[in-house]
Structure formats: structure tokens, C-alpha cells
Amino acid sequence: METETATRWLTDDEQTTWRAHLDVNRLLMHQLERDLQPFGLTLNDYEILVNLSESDDLRMRMSDLAAATLQSKSRLSHQITRMENAGLVRRENCESDRRGLFAVLTEHGIATMRRVAPHHVASVRRHFIDLMSPEALTGLRDSLLPVVDHLRGQRGKL
Amino acid sequence: METETATRWLTDDEQTTWRAHLDVNRLLMHQLERDLQPFGLTLNDYEILVNLSESDDLRMRMSDLAAATLQSKSRLSHQITRMENAGLVRRENCESDRRGLFAVLTEHGIATMRRVAPHHVASVRRHFIDLMSPEALTGLRDSLLPVVDHLRGQRGKL
Numbered sequence: 150m151e152t153e154t155a156t157r158w159l160t161d162d163e164q165t166t167w168r169a170h171l172d173v174n175r176l177l178m179h180q181l182e183r184d185l186q187p188f189g190l191t192l193n194d195y196e197i198l199v200n201l202s203e204s205d206d207l208r209m210r211m212s213d214l215a216a217a218t219l220q221s222k223s224r225l226s227h228q229i230t231r232m233e234n235a236g237l238v239r240r241e242n243c244e245s246d247r248r249g250l251f252a253v254l255t256e257h258g259i260a261t262m263r264r265v266a267p268h269h270v271a272s273v274r275r276h277f278i279d280l281m282s283p284e285a286l287t288g289l290r291d292s293l294l295p296v297v298d299h300l301r302g303q304r305g306k307l
Numbered sequence: 308m309e310t311e312t313a314t315r316w317l318t319d320d321e322q323t324t325w326r327a328h329l330d331v332n333r334l335l336m337h338q339l340e341r342d343l344q345p346f347g348l349t350l351n352d353y354e355i356l357v358n359l360s361e362s363d364d365l366r367m368r369m370s371d372l373a374a375a376t377l378q379s380k381s382r383l384s385h386q387i388t389r390m391e392n393a394g395l396v397r398r399e400n401c402e403s404d405r406r407g408l409f410a411v412l413t414e415h416g417i418a419t420m421r422r423v424a425p426h427h428v429a430s431v432r433r434h435f436i437d438l439m440s441p442e443a444l445t446g447l448r449d450s451l452l453p454v455v456d457h458l459r460g461q462r463g464k465l
Contacts, residue, residue, distance in 0.1 A: 159432075159436065167431060172451075173454050174336075176455065180462075280457055293327040296435060303434065
């Protein structure tokens with residue numbers, strides 16, 4: 150795809166923005182992980198709990214959950230095994246659907262979400278949302294949504 | 308630190324911005340990894356090559372490199388071993404400095420950087436920088452830099 154043209158290196162301004170984006174990513178994921186640690190959850194665990202809790206009947210097909218969390222099926226399978234051992238989810242076969250292996254939120258998973266979610270939201274506010282004005286947040290959203298669309302399109306090309 | 312106040316859940320707008328940020332993070336890291344794969348490098352490898360190539364004498368103290376890349380020293384040590392085996396870096400002791408175990412870029416590491424950097428920059432442009440107007444990039448930078456400062460401060464509190 151690349152033609153032999155001169156490399157367009159990043160300008161100083163572009164470089165500053167790019168590094169700020171990378172730094173926020175990494176520092177923020179690190180901070181959110183740290184804030185979840187007292188609850189015995191990783192950020193990956195939390196994300197799976199959120200996905201299941203927002204789904205009909207608190208369950209998702211494993212392949213849909215892998216797509217939603219951008220993980221490979223084998224990596225997700227290991228993750229679900231760990232969460233099953235912690236009593237947060239269970240696997241379930243669906244009789245009417247041969248493709249259907251589901252991950253289902255357990256009572257303990259629901260209770261865990263209820264307990265942890267307020268702390269996680271407070272953490273997201275303290276370290277990200279509340280540091281920006283409403284205008285800055287709107288600007289950020291308008292800048293990022295086209296990037297999300299583009300990247301999802303790329304992913305479709307896999 | 309948390310007092311028993313009502314949880315301030317995210318508004319719909321805040322939620323949209325937050326998810327856009329998370330999605331861009333993950334999709335973009337995935338895409339950049341994928342674009343580096345033909346060169347046999349991970350994003351972590353690349354970042355270490357960048358840090359070393361920008362340092363005096365193409366070398367960094369291991370502890371400084373761990374801080375710069377936000378990795379634990381033990382994780383970095385494993386990473387450097389892999390990169391040493393690939394001939395990209397070497398470890399070196401500094402006689403005049405008892406604390407000094409350094410990672411040093413090799414000739415092969417330098418050549419690899421020169422070969423890969425144009426492709427990586429093209430990838431960063433195609434999937435992020437060039438999707439935004441200069442004004443959007445400036446807005447993004449102004450929104451993110453205070454978050455970087457805040458998060459670095461939090462990290463100091465470890």
C-alpha cells in the first residue's frame with residue numbers, strides 16, 4: 150500500500166498531541182487498574198461485567214463478547230475461566246442454538262458490579278472526565294468518533 | 308478517600324466521550340501492533356527503540372527506561388532480554404556508576420529503527436493524525452495535557 154514517497158514525519162505540534170494521547174492512555178489504564186485492585190478485579194474483568202450487565206438476560210454469546218471487547222476467542226475463554234472460578238460468571242449452552250455458548254452474569258457478578266461501579270465511575274471522573282470542561286469533552290468526542298469509525302472499518306478488513 | 312455521597316453517574320454525553328476514548332485506545336493500539344508485525348516488532352519493542360534512539364549515546368539506565376515506559380523493572384527486564392536475543396539492544400554496566408545497568412541500542416537496532424520508523428509514522432498518520440483537522444488536534448492536545456499532568460502527579464504518589 151505504501152508508495153515510495155518521502156516520509157511525512159510528524160510536526161512538533163502533531164508529535165506533542167500524539168504523545169499526550171499515548172501518555173493519557175497508558176497512565177489512565179494504569180490508574181484505573183490500580184483503583185480496581187482493592188476489589189480483586191482487573192479492568193478486563195470490569196469491562197466484561199459491564200457488557201454482560203447491559204445485555205438482555207445478562208448473557209452474551211462468547212463470540213459476540215469477544216468482538217465487543219476486541220479480544221481473541223481463546224484469550225476471552227481463559228479470561229472467562231478465571232471469572233468463572235471467582236464466581237462472577239458462568240458458561241451456559243443454549244439448546245435452541247447450536248452455535249450458542251454463552252457467558253452469563255451470576256448473582257455474585259451482579260452484586261459485585263453494584264458494589265464496584267460507583268467507585269469505578271468516581272475514578273473515571275476524578276482522573277479524566279472532571280478534568281475537562283463540557284466544551285472540551287464535546288470537542289474530544291467530535292474528534293474521536295470519526296477515528297472510531299475509521300478504525301472499526303479497518304478491523305472489518307481483517 | 309471516598310465519602311458516602313450519591314454516585315455521580317456519567318451523563319449520556321460524558322458516557323459517549325468516555326467510550327470513544329476507550330475505543331480509540333484499544334482499536335488504535337491493535338492496529339499499530341498489526342502494522343508492526345511484518346517487521347517482527349511489538350509496540351512495546353518499538354517504544355523502547357524510540358526511547359533509546361532519542362537518548363544521549365543511544366543508551367538509558369534500566370530504571371529510567373522503566374519509568375519512561377511505565378513498566379515494572381521486572382517486566383522491562385524480560386522485554387530487554389527478548390530484544391537482546393533479537394540483537395536490537397545490549398545490556399551494559401557502567402564502571403563509574405554502581406547503580407548503572409544500561410540498555411544500549413545496537414547497530415542492528417539503529418538500522419531497524421531507520422527501516423521501520425517511516426512505516427510506523429505513516430500508520431500513525433493514516434489511523435489517527437490525518438483523520439483530524441489541525442484545529443481538532445490543537446483542541447485534543449489542550450484537553451489531554453492537563454490530564455497527563457494530573458496522572459503523572461498521581462503516579463508520584465505511589
